[in-house]
Amino acid sequence: VAYVAAHESGHFLGLYHPTESSGTVFDPLRDTPHCECTQCGLAQATCDKTGLPGNRCTHASATCGGGANLMFWLVSSVSQGYLSPEQARVARSSPLVSSP
Numbered sequence: 001v002a003y004v005a006a007h008e009s010g011h012f013l014g015l016y017h018p019t020e021s022s023g024t025v026f027d028p029l030r031d032t033p034h035c036e037c038t039q040c041g042l043a044q045a046t047c048d049k050t051g052l053p054g055n056r057c058t059h060a061s062a063t064c065g066g067g068a069n070l071m072f073w074l075v076s077s078v079s080q081g082y083l084s085p086e087q088a089r090v091a092r093s094s095p096l097v098s099s100p
């Protein structure tokens, strides 16, 4: 429950999913690993139907990682709750966090 609360708080502070469930739509940040469905050995139809599973997104590459990120679209056994430096910057920049 705490993990989901932290994830949803991330949205509230302005963060997007680094990779959406289709594996074809990504956040605009440069340092979040993306997980491209077809780059990770899956058929696009599979990702479209069931969503991209986190355990396919555990590589250290920029196109097949991010399953462990707090803001990955799905909580799974590989979730570790980390944020990239850019994600941390976005969250800290929220008017809800920073004061003038």
Ligand SMILES: [Zn+2]
Binding pocket: 007, 008, 011, 017, 071, 072, 073
């Ligand atoms: Zn979300």
